[in-house]
Amino acid sequence: MPESLRKHQPSPDAGEQKGNAGSVTGGQGAKIAFLVVAGGLGARAGDGPAKQYRPMMGRSLLEHTLAALWAGWPDAPVQLVLPENDLEHETVLHRAFPSRPLLPVAAGGATRQDSVRMGLEALAAQTPPDFVLVHDAARPFVSGGLIQRVVTALQGGDFGAIPALAVSDTLKRGEDGLVGATVPRDGLYRAQTPQGFAFAALLAAHRAQEGHALTDDAAVMEAAGHSVRLVEGDADNFKITYPQDFARGEALLAARTGDVRTGTGFDVHRFGPGDHVTLCGIKIPYSHALMGHSDADVALHALTDAILAALADGDIGSHFPPGEADWAGMDSAHFLRFAAGRVAARGGLIAHLALTLICERPKIGPHRASMAARIAEIAGIGPARVSVQATTTEKLGFTGRGEGIAAQAAATVRLPFAVEEGGFS
Ligand SMILES: Nc1ccn([C@@H]2O[C@H](COP(=O)(O)OP(=O)(O)OP(=O)(O)O)[C@@H](O)[C@H]2O)c(=O)n1
Numbered sequence: 339m340p341e342s343l344r345k346h347q348p349s350p351d352a353g354e355q356k357g358n359a360g361s362v363t364g365g366q367g368a369k370i371a372f373l374v375v376a377g378g379l380g381a382r383a384g385d386g387p388a389k390q391y392r393p394m395m396g397r398s399l400l401e402h403t404l405a406a407l408w409a410g411w412p413d414a415p416v417q418l419v420l421p422e423n424d425l426e427h428e429t430v431l432h433r434a435f436p437s438r439p440l441l442p443v444a445a446g447g448a449t450r451q452d453s454v455r456m457g458l459e460a461l462a463a464q465t466p467p468d469f470v471l472v473h474d475a476a477r478p479f480v481s482g483g484l485i486q487r488v489v490t491a492l493q494g495g496d497f498g499a500i501p502a503l504a505v506s507d508t509l510k511r512g513e514d515g516l517v518g519a520t521v522p523r524d525g526l527y528r529a530q531t532p533q534g535f536a537f538a539a540l541l542a543a544h545r546a547q548e549g550h551a552l553t554d555d556a557a558v559m560e561a562a563g564h565s566v567r568l569v570e571g572d573a574d575n576f577k578i579t580y581p582q583d584f585a586r587g588e589a590l591l592a593a594r595t596g597d598v599r600t601g602t603g604f605d606v607h608r609f610g611p612g613d614h615v616t617l618c619g620i621k622i623p624y625s626h627a628l629m630g631h632s633d634a635d636v637a638l639h640a641l642t643d644a645i646l647a648a649l650a651d652g653d654i655g656s657h658f659p660p661g662e663a664d665w666a667g668m669d670s671a672h673f674l675r676f677a678a679g680r681v682a683a684r685g686g687l688i689a690h691l692a693l694t695l696i697c698e699r700p701k702i703g704p705h706r707a708s709m710a711a712r713i714a715e716i717a718g719i720g721p722a723r724v725s726v727q728a729t730t731t732e733k734l735g736f737t738g739r740g741e742g743i744a745a746q747a748a749a750t751v752r753l754p755f756a757v758e759e760g761g762f763s
C-alpha cells in the first residue's frame with residue numbers, strides 16, 4: 339500500500355518524547371492542538387483595522403473564534419499566529435481568556451500558507467501534538483459538532499480531514515463578463531476549516547511545499563501525496579471576507595444570543611483617611627480614600643453585581659466572601675473580569691453596561707471618558723457599550739454630607755437560549 343493511502347496510526351507515546359504537556363487527548367490517546375491563523379491583512383474586508391481585530395457585537399472577530407473553539411475543547415492548547423508587527427496583541431488575549439491554554443504566539447508570513455508553516459514550526463519547537471486542527475481566525479461560527487467530525491475522522495486513521503459543503507449553485511466560468519462555459523458541479527465542494535491532520539505529516543508537507551501558493555492545508559497535503567477525507571461542513575461556518583460579512587455575522591450572533599437579560603447592582607463605600615479614591619479602576623486624587631476589604635472600587639462592585647444579577651448567578655459577596663484574606667486590598671478589576679468571564683463561559687455577550695456614581699465630590703466629569711474606557715477594557719467590550727453618569731443628591735443624605743460614595747449599575751447580557759432552563763416556561 340502506498341504511504342499516502344496508508345491510514346495514520348498515532349503512536350501511543352507520540353509527543354511525550356518532546357514534552358507534550360499542553361495538548362488534550364482527542365480520545366484513543368491522541369493529543370490535539372489548534373493552530374489559529376490570524377496573520378492576514380484582511381484587505382478584502384475594507385478599511386480600518388485588520389478584520390481579525392474588528393468588533394462584532396462588541397467583541398473582536400479573533401476573540402469570537404477563540405471562544406468558539408474553546409467552548410467545546412476548553413483544555414485544547416491554541417497556537418496562534420499573528421501579524422509580525424502585532425505580536426503584543428497576545429496580552430489582550432491573555433486578559434480575555436485568563437484560564438485558557440494559549441501558547442506563546444508565532445509571527446505570521448506573507449501568505450496564509452507561510453503563516454500556517456510558521457505556526458507549525460512553533461508547535462514543533464514546544465508542544466508537538468499528534469493531531470493539529472488548522473483554523474482560520476476569520477471563521478468565528480465553528481461548532482463543536484463540526485470539530486468532532488474532523489477529529490473522529492483522524493481517530494479513525496485518516497492522515498487528514500476537512501469540513502466541506504457540496505456546491506449547490508450552478509457553476510459558470512466567466513469570460514470578459516460573459517458566460518464562457520457551464521461547469522459541471524458534480525463532486526465539487528467548498529472547503530472550510532478547521533482542517534485536521536496528523537501533525538508530523540502536515541509539518542513535513544508544509545516544509546516540502548513552501549512557496550507553492552496553496553490556499554488551504556488540504557492542498558498542501560494533496561501536493562505531498564496524501565489523501566484527505568471530506569466530512570460534512572456547516573453553512574454557518576462561513577469565512578468573514580468582505581465588509582458585508584460582518585453584518586451577516588452580527589445577525590447570526592443576535593439570533594444565537596436571543597435570551598436578553600438585564601441585571602442591576604448597587605454598592606456603597608464610606609470615606610476614611612487617604613489621598614485618593616479608586617473608581618472604575620482609575621485612581622483619582624482626593625482628600626479621602628474609600629474604605630473596604632478590597633480596593634473599595636464602589637463602581638466596579640456595582641457593575642460586577644449587575645452582571646451577576648443578569649446571569650442569576652449570585653452576587654459579588656457569594657463569589658468573593660468579604661471575610662476571606664485572598665480579597666484583601668484586591669484590585670476590583672478582578673471581580674468585573676470574573677463576572678464577564680461567567681457570561682463568556684455561557685456563550686453570551688455583554689451588550690451594555692450603565693453606571694451612575696452618586697457623590698458630591700470628587701467631580702466625576704473630568705474622568706468620565708477614561709472611566710468608560712477602562713470599564714470596557716476590563717469587561718472585554720467596545721467603549722461605545724459603556725455609559726458612565728454621575729449625580730449628586732443635592733447635599734441630602736450620606737452622599738450629600740460627603741460621608742461616602744454610592745454606585746448603581748445596570749447590565750444587559752445576551753445569552754443563548756438554554757433548553758435545560760426551560761426557555762420562557
Ligand atoms: N499572510 C496571511 C494571510 C492570511 N492569514 C489568515 O488566514 C485566514 C484566512 O485568510 P483570508 O480570509 O484570506 O484573510 P486575509 O488574508 O487577512 O484576507 P485578505 O485576503 O482579504 O487580505 C485569516 O484568518 C487570515 O488572518 C494569515 O494568517 N496570514
Ligand SMILES: C[C@](O)(CO)[C@H](O)COP(=O)(O)O
Pocket residue numbers: 450474528529530531553554555577
Ligand atoms: C482555508 C480556506 O479558508 C478554506 O476555504 C481558504 O482556502 C482560504 O482562502 P483565502 O484565499 O485565504 O481566502
